[in-house]
Each structure stands twice: as C-alpha cells, then as structure tokens.
Amino acid sequence: MHIQTESIGSIPRPFELIIGLRAHAAGHLNAEDLDQLVESAVSDTIKSLEHTGSTILTDGEQGKPSFVTYPISGLPGLDPGGVVIPFKDGHTRQLPRITQGPFRYQTYSGTYVSRAKKFTRLPIKQAVISASALSLLYPQEGIAGYSRDQFLQDLVDEAAQDIRSCFDAGAHKVQIDFTEARLSLKLDPSGGLLRSFIDLNNQVISRFSPSERRRIGIHSCPGGDHDSTHSEDISYADLLPLLFDLNAGQFYLAYAAEKDKPSVLSSIRENLPPDRVVFLGVTDVNHPLVETPEEIFQTIRQAAEVIPIQQLGTTDDCGFSPFTDDDSTDRIIAFAKIKARVEGTRLAESKLDKLSLVL
Numbered sequence: 001m002h003i004q005t006e007s008i009g010s011i012p013r014p015f016e017l018i019i020g021l022r023a024h025a026a027g028h029l030n031a032e033d034l035d036q037l038v039e040s041a042v043s044d045t046i047k048s049l050e051h052t053g054s055t056i057l058t059d060g061e062q063g064k065p066s067f068v069t070y071p072i073s074g075l076p077g078l079d080p081g082g083v084v085i086p087f088k089d090g091h092t093r094q095l096p097r098i099t100q101g102p103f104r105y106q107t108y109s110g111t112y113v114s115r116a117k118k119f120t121r122l123p124i125k126q127a128v129i130s131a132s133a134l135s136l137l138y139p140q141e142g143i144a145g146y147s148r149d150q151f152l153q154d155l156v157d158e159a160a161q162d163i164r165s166c167f168d169a170g171a172h173k174v175q176i177d178f179t180e181a182r183l184s185l186k187l188d189p190s191g192g193l194l195r196s197f198i199d200l201n202n203q204v205i206s207r208f209s210p211s212e213r214r215r216i217g218i219h220s221c222p223g224g225d226h227d228s229t230h231s232e233d234i235s236y237a238d239l240l241p242l243l244f245d246l247n248a249g250q251f252y253l254a255y256a257a258e259k260d261k262p263s264v265l266s267s268i269r270e271n272l273p274p275d276r277v278v279f280l281g282v283t284d285v286n287h288p289l290v291e292t293p294e295e296i297f298q299t300i301r302q303a304a305e306v307i308p309i310q311q312l313g314t315t316d317d318c319g320f321s322p323f324t325d326d327d328s329t330d331r332i333i334a335f336a337k338i339k340a341r342v343e344g345t346r347l348a349e350s351k352l353d354k355l356s357l358v359l
Contacts, residue, residue: 001353005345009127010319011060012331038063046119052339059116067322071105089228101146110165123172131159132197160207182231214249221254224318227286240271254317255280265306281317283337296344
C-alpha cells in the first residue's frame, strides 16, 4: 500500500533572505546579491526537505515575493489600491490593480523549477497562482481601451503559459493555488462568483492534455497568513460540490485545523469523482505544536475509513509562509512538521496494510 505525501509550497525563508528581501525592496541591495541569497535558500530548502524523507520536493517559494504576486512583480502600471482581503485576527492584505494593458506575466514559474532541479535528482512539484486570483487585479471601473474580456483572454493565455513553463522545465507536478475559493463563498454565498472562478481556471486547464491534467492539482484552504485565516467559517459542504468540477487530477485540501472533521470527510466522500486523488492536510501550519507521527497516522486512519485509500494522500494544510514578511512560523518547526507528516504517512502505510491483510 502506498499513500502519496507532498508539501503545499511555501516554507519560511532563512533570516538572511528575509533581511535581504527587505534591503532589496528599499534599494539597499542589488539584484545580483539578492539572487545569491535566494540561490543559497533554495539549496538549503531542497537539502532539508530531502532530510525529512520527502520524495517529491518544492523550492519552498524562496524566491517569490509572495505566492500570488510573483507573476506581476515589476509589471508597469500597477497601482497599490486593489482588492482588500481581511483576516480573522484583524490584519489585511491588499492586492494591487492594473491600470493598463496588455496584461503579461513578468516571471513564469518554470524559472523556479529550473533553479530547484540544480540541487536534486528527486521530482519537483511547483506551485502557481490561479487565474481566478489574478482576475481580481482588474479594476471595477474598467480601463480605457482595454476591456475586461480582453484582460481575461490575456490572463488565461499567461496562466496557461505559466503552467506550461513548469512542465517544459521538468516539473513532475504543478499545483494551482486556489485559496480564494472559500473566500468567494463568503463574498457571494450563492456560489455565482465561485462558479465564475472555476470556469476561468478550467479554461486554463483545458489547454493541457489528459495526461498533463492528471499531474495538475488544485490547492484550497481558508487562507493562511501570520497564523490567521480569511474564510475558515466556510463549510466544505458548500465548497466541494463545485470545487470538484475543476478538471484537475489532484486536490489538496486543508483538514488538520478543521473543527468538524467528520463533516469534511462526508463531503469529500459524497463529491469526490472516482478518478481524482485528494490530499488531506494532516499538519496545522498555523499552530506551533509539532504533530507526532502517531497522531498523523490516526488522522489518516480515520480518513481511510471514509475515503478509498487509493484516492487518499497527505499534505500540509497550507503553505507555511505564503508572503515574504510572514515569519510567524519558525523554519525549524516547519521542517519538523513536514518530517512528522512523512513519517506518519509511512506509519499509516504499514499499519493499514497489515490491517487490510487481517480483514
């Protein structure tokens, strides 16, 4: 019996890189010196993940300014006054907005894959931002000479190229971060906004072959930033019937921090198509306590009683540090949680396999 286990994406950056990113933003560190700090951080992240026993690695998003803004860093015509996202603890994040067209990515994620592959022979998984998240960059009042329809056409083209660049660079899997899925239901309980997001993301996914779509995953969580969330009050029962309409082969769902786990499992069982794999979060990235392998095994065992084991994998609830300035989780703790997840998943493989033989 084999149970897949993978990280979501971001891992807390080394202190030296955080300081370097701040210095670069302030104009006190040149791009070449910053790049050396990123190179060192990626190398250390890859080696540390290997030491946890992980067999599919990520670069930890060490070189991204954030999980959502990496494609637009340096884009001409950005205005800081975009959509505001409030978090439970009272802090907010504000997206920028575009003021001109055409819309073009400044960085494709394949560059991150190429850098990570220099440091390992193990498979690389790359996280990319969803087209639906970037659709929020277009201002409600519109842009003269650049319609929303044209923007969305450009956005789909660019988002597809972002994923294509990952596969071309040798990525084993590509994960689309769709953290605004639950938030959309908070903003529009009717589900209309979520349906429009799913349609937009499916337009991107449709650019890929069936075999490639099986290697594309969707990550959904209640948002994670500075140990707080923006939509944990939204039920999976409302989300999953629509989320699984996305034409991807794998889904990564926050689970460890969910208060009503039986309801989550029931919703997954009722809605999961037979040809999809769901990775459940078994580590709470917003809590400093490191789970034990035995605790993780028990979480997997309970899930395996409801979800077919061949459709079940494990992951972390979310990225540990999706924004550059989020240093709420210690880097050492993050790797300890990942190691516990790997060991707990292996324990589940062994014990559940023995149990199946007895039964």
